Amino acid sequence: MTRKEEAYVIGAGMTVFGRHEDRSLESLGVEAVRSALADAGMDYSEIEIAFCGHVLQGTTAGQRVLQGVGLSGIPIINVENACASGSTAFFQAVMAVETGMVDVALALGFERMARGPIPTDPRDSRTAERPKSAPPMMPAMFAEVFKAHSRKYGTRVEQMAMVSVKNHENAALNPKAQYGHRVNREEVITARMVAEPLTLLMCCPTSSGAAAAIVANRSRTQGRAKAPVAVIAAALESERGAGAGDPLYGITEINTRAANKAYEQAGIRPDALNVVELHDCFAIAEIVHYENLGLCERGEGGKFIEAGLSARTGKVAVSTSGGLLAKGHPLGATGVAQVVEVVEQLRGESGPRQVPNAKYGLIHCQGFGGAVGVHILTI
Amino acid sequence: MTRKEEAYVIGAGMTVFGRHEDRSLESLGVEAVRSALADAGMDYSEIEIAFCGHVLQGTTAGQRVLQGVGLSGIPIINVENACASGSTAFFQAVMAVETGMVDVALALGFERMARGPIPTDPRDSRTAERPKSAPPMMPAMFAEVFKAHSRKYGTRVEQMAMVSVKNHENAALNPKAQYGHRVNREEVITARMVAEPLTLLMCCPTSSGAAAAIVANRSRTQGRAKAPVAVIAAALESERGAGAGDPLYGITEINTRAANKAYEQAGIRPDALNVVELHDCFAIAEIVHYENLGLCERGEGGKFIEAGLSARTGKVAVSTSGGLLAKGHPLGATGVAQVVEVVEQLRGESGPRQVPNAKYGLIHCQGFGGAVGVHILTI
Numbered sequence: 001m002t003r004k005e006e007a008y009v010i011g012a013g014m015t016v017f018g019r020h021e022d023r024s025l026e027s028l029g030v031e032a033v034r035s036a037l038a039d040a041g042m043d044y045s046e047i048e049i050a051f052c053g054h055v056l057q058g059t060t061a062g063q064r065v066l067q068g069v070g071l072s073g074i075p076i077i078n079v080e081n082a083c084a085s086g087s088t089a090f091f092q093a094v095m096a097v098e099t100g101m102v103d104v105a106l107a108l109g110f111e112r113m114a115r116g117p118i119p120t121d122p123r124d125s126r127t128a129e130r131p132k133s134a135p136p137m138m139p140a141m142f143a144e145v146f147k148a149h150s151r152k153y154g155t156r157v158e159q160m161a162m163v164s165v166k167n168h169e170n171a172a173l174n175p176k177a178q179y180g181h182r183v184n185r186e187e188v189i190t191a192r193m194v195a196e197p198l199t200l201l202m203c204c205p206t207s208s209g210a211a212a213a214i215v216a217n218r219s220r221t222q223g224r225a226k227a228p229v230a231v232i233a234a235a236l237e238s239e240r241g242a243g244a245g246d247p248l249y250g251i252t253e254i255n256t257r258a259a260n261k262a263y264e265q266a267g268i269r270p271d272a273l274n275v276v277e278l279h280d281c282f283a284i285a286e287i288v289h290y291e292n293l294g295l296c297e298r299g300e301g302g303k304f305i306e307a308g309l310s311a312r313t314g315k316v317a318v319s320t321s322g323g324l325l326a327k328g329h330p331l332g333a334t335g336v337a338q339v340v341e342v343v344e345q346l347r348g349e350s351g352p353r354q355v356p357n358a359k360y361g362l363i364h365c366q367g368f369g370g371a372v373g374v375h376i377l378t379i
Numbered sequence: 380m381t382r383k384e385e386a387y388v389i390g391a392g393m394t395v396f397g398r399h400e401d402r403s404l405e406s407l408g409v410e411a412v413r414s415a416l417a418d419a420g421m422d423y424s425e426i427e428i429a430f431c432g433h434v435l436q437g438t439t440a441g442q443r444v445l446q447g448v449g450l451s452g453i454p455i456i457n458v459e460n461a462c463a464s465g466s467t468a469f470f471q472a473v474m475a476v477e478t479g480m481v482d483v484a485l486a487l488g489f490e491r492m493a494r495g496p497i498p499t500d501p502r503d504s505r506t507a508e509r510p511k512s513a514p515p516m517m518p519a520m521f522a523e524v525f526k527a528h529s530r531k532y533g534t535r536v537e538q539m540a541m542v543s544v545k546n547h548e549n550a551a552l553n554p555k556a557q558y559g560h561r562v563n564r565e566e567v568i569t570a571r572m573v574a575e576p577l578t579l580l581m582c583c584p585t586s587s588g589a590a591a592a593i594v595a596n597r598s599r600t601q602g603r604a605k606a607p608v609a610v611i612a613a614a615l616e617s618e619r620g621a622g623a624g625d626p627l628y629g630i631t632e633i634n635t636r637a638a639n640k641a642y643e644q645a646g647i648r649p650d651a652l653n654v655v656e657l658h659d660c661f662a663i664a665e666i667v668h669y670e671n672l673g674l675c676e677r678g679e680g681g682k683f684i685e686a687g688l689s690a691r692t693g694k695v696a697v698s699t700s701g702g703l704l705a706k707g708h709p710l711g712a713t714g715v716a717q718v719v720e721v722v723e724q725l726r727g728e729s730g731p732r733q734v735p736n737a738k739y740g741l742i743h744c745q746g747f748g749g750a751v752g753v754h755i756l757t758i
Contacts, residue, residue: 004383004478004479055438059434059459059461059746059747059748060459060460060461060746060747060748060749060750063617063618063748063749063750064748066617067618067749071617071618071619071620071621072617072619073616073617073618073619073633073636074616074617075470075615075616075617076460076617076749076750077458077460077467077471077615078458078459078460079456079457079458079459080438080439080457080458080459081439081455081456081457082438082439088456091454092456095475095478095480096474098480099383099474099478099479099480100383100478101474101477101478236454236456237452237453237454238442238445238450238451238452238453238454238455239442239446239450239452240450240451240452241450242450254452257452367438367439368438368439369438369439369442369443370439370442370446370455371439371442371455
C-alpha cells in the first residue's frame with residue numbers, strides 16, 4: 001500500500017494486570033480508555049473509529065465497554081486473532097490513520113479470564129479430543145518447541161529459567177504487572193511441572209486487564225502535551241505453508257516473515273532497536289523470538305539470554321514490562337499493552353525500569369491459529 | 380475520509396443456507412470463497428487481505444476456514460459485531476480498497492448454528508439472569524417493538540404476516556434459501572406462538588451457511604468476465620444516546636442515521652432504489668426498517684407492505700432473497716449473503732425472482748449490541 005499519512009501514538013494507558021476477580025470487564029476497559037485519553041489530553045469525542053481486540057468476552061464486547069466512555073455513534077469493530085487480537089486491533093487503527101480513512105483511531109484490548117489453562121474450543125478440530133490427562137495444550141506444544149530447539153541448537157532448561165528470572169525482575173519494577181516478586185533460577189526450575197520440562201514459572205499466567213492506544217495522523221499530534229511516537233512499521237501475517245511436521249516451523253517461519261516485513265517498512269535493522277516487547281507466552285518462545293526478530297543468529301537464542309544481552313542493561317532490552325510471563329497475559333489486552341510499554345520507554349516515562357535514550361522499539365505478538373503482528377515505533 | 384479509490388464487488392458467492400448438520404464450518408466457508416473466486420474468475424493468490432465475520436465459531440475461525448483455500452500468508456482478521464458481523468467484514472473490505480490499502484480484499488461471513496434460540500451470553504450483563512420460563516430474548520424484544528409500533532401507528536399482526544408471506548414467496552424462488560415452501564397469511568398467524576404476538580413464522584430461523592464477496596479497485600476490475608458492481612456508500616454506525624426507555628429508539632435512531640449517511644455518500648434518494656436486502660430478523664423489523672431506510676414515511680411501514688409496495692413487482696423489491704425470515708440467518712454470513720443477492724440482482728442473474736432493470740441496491744444489517752451497516756451498490 002501507499003502510506004498516505006504518517007501514524008503516531010498520541011495516548012496510551014492500561015490497567016494493572018492481575019486477577020481482578022472483583023471487577024467487571026466494562027470497568028477494566030473503561031479505565032484503560034480513560035487513561036489513554038488523559039495521556040493524550042483529549043476527549044472521547046475526538047475518536048472516529050474503535051477497534052476492540054478480545055478473544056473470550058462474547059458478542060459486541062467492545063460496544064459494551066465503550067458505552068461507559070460515551071455513545072458517540074462511531075464505528076466500533078470487535079477483532080479477534082487469538083493471542084494477537086490486541087496487536088490486530090492496533091494494526092487496524094494504524095491502517096485507518098495511515099490510509100487517511102480517519103484522523104484519530106482507538107485500539108483497545110481487554111480480557112477477563114478465569115484461573116487455569118485457557119479453555120480449548122470444542123469447535124476447533126485442531127484442539128478437540130485431547131485426553132483429559134494430557135498436559136494443557138499450549139504448554140505441551142511449547143515443550144515440544146523446546147525439545148526440538150534443544151536437539152538442534154543445544155538450548156538448555158537453565159536458559160529458559162534465565163528468561164523467567166529476567167522478566168520477573170522487570171515486572172518487579174512495573175506497577176502494572178501481575179507479579180511483583182523476583183524469582184531466582186532455582187525457584188524457576190523447581191516450580192511445579194506443567195509440561196515437561198516447562199515449569200509453572202516458564203509459562204505465562206492467565207490474567208485480566210485492559211489497554212488502550214490512540215493513533216492519530218500528523219496534524220492531530222499538534223498541541224498535545226506529550227511527544228508523539230511514530231509508527232514506522234505495521235505488519236500482520238498469517239500462515240504460509242504447513243511445515244511438514246517440524247515443531248519449529250510454526251514458531252519461526254511466520255514470525256521471521258512478519259519481522260522482516262516490518263524492518264523493511266521501517267528502514268532499520270534489528271541492531272537499531274533499544275526496546276522490544278515480544279510474545280514470551282512461554283520462556284522458550286522468548287528465546288526463539290530473539291532469533292526470529294533478528295536480535296541474534298538462528299540457534300543463538302539460548303546464548304543471547306545467558307550473556308545478558310536482552311537485559312535492561314544489555315544489547316537490547318527485551319520484555320522490560322515483565323512480558324507475558326510476569327506482567328501477565330490477558331489475551332486481547334496483551335498486544336495493546338505492549339504498545340503502552342514501548343511508548344512509555346520511548347518517552348522516557350518508565351521510571352526504575354527505564355532504558356536510557358530509547359529511540360526505537362519493536363512490538364511482536366503471535367496468536368495461535370495463524371496471526372503474527374509486528375510494529376516498530378520511534379520517537 | 381477522502382475516498383482514494385472506488386470499490387467494486389467483482390465476485391460473490393454463497394452456500395445454500397440451512398441446517399447443514401452433516402457439514403463442517405470449514406467446508407461451508409471454503410465453498411463460499413471458491414464460489415466467489417470462480418464468479419470473479421480469479422485465484423486466491425490475488426486476495427491481499429481477508430475480513431471474516433462470525434459470532435459463535437471460536438478463535439481464529441477465519442484462519443481455519445481459509446487454510447482450506449490456500450496458505451498465502453495475507454492478513455486475516457476475524458471481526459464480530461453480532462448480527463452485523465458480515466456487514467462489518469464487508470465494510471472493512473470496502474474501506475481497505477477505497478483507502479488504497481490493498482487492491483483486492485475478501486469479505487467472508489460464516490456461521491454454523493444449533494437449532495433453537497440463539498444462546499444468550501452469561502458474560503453479557505444486558506442478557507444475564509433472564510428467567511428460564513421467559514420467552515427467548517430476541518423475540519420478546521421484538522414483540523415489544525411491535526406493541527409500541529402498533530400503539531403509535533396502528534400496525535397490525537396481519538401486516539407482519541404479509542411480510543412473512545412475501546419473503547417466503549421470494550425464498551421459494553431462491554435455490555440458496557433455507558425454506559422453499561410458500562406460506563399463507565393464515566398459516567403465519569396460527570403458527571406456534573414464540574413471543575406474543577410473534578409466531579414462529581414471524582421469526583427468522585437459526586441457520587448454517589457461508590457467503591463471500593471480493594472487493595477490488597477500478598484497475599483490478601479490468602478483464603473480468605462479469606460486470607463490476609460499484610460500492611457507492613459504506614456506513615457503519617454504533618449507538619448514540621440511550622432512548623430513555625422508548626422500545627422504538629433502538630430500532631429507529633441508529634438505523635435511520637446509518638441510512639441517511641449512506642444516501643448522502645451515494646448521492647441518491649431512497650426512491651432511486653430498485654432492490655433492498657434489509658435486516659428482517661423478525662417481521663416487525665422489516666416494517667420498521669421500511670421507515671428507517673426512507674422507503675416510506677415514519678409510521679407507514681404497515682401500509683407499505685399491505686399495499687404490496689415492497690413486493691418484487693412493487694415500488695422497491697425488498698428481501699428478494701427471502702430475507703432472514705425465509706432465506707435463513709447464519710449470523711456472520713447474513714451481511715455478506717445480502718451483498719451476494721444484491722450483486723446478482725444488479726447483474727440480472729436472479730432468475731425467476733429477478734427485478735427487471737435493477738440499477739441501485741441497498742443492503743442493511745443490524746447487530747444487537749450496537750452496530751448497523753448500510754451499503755449501497757450500483758451497476
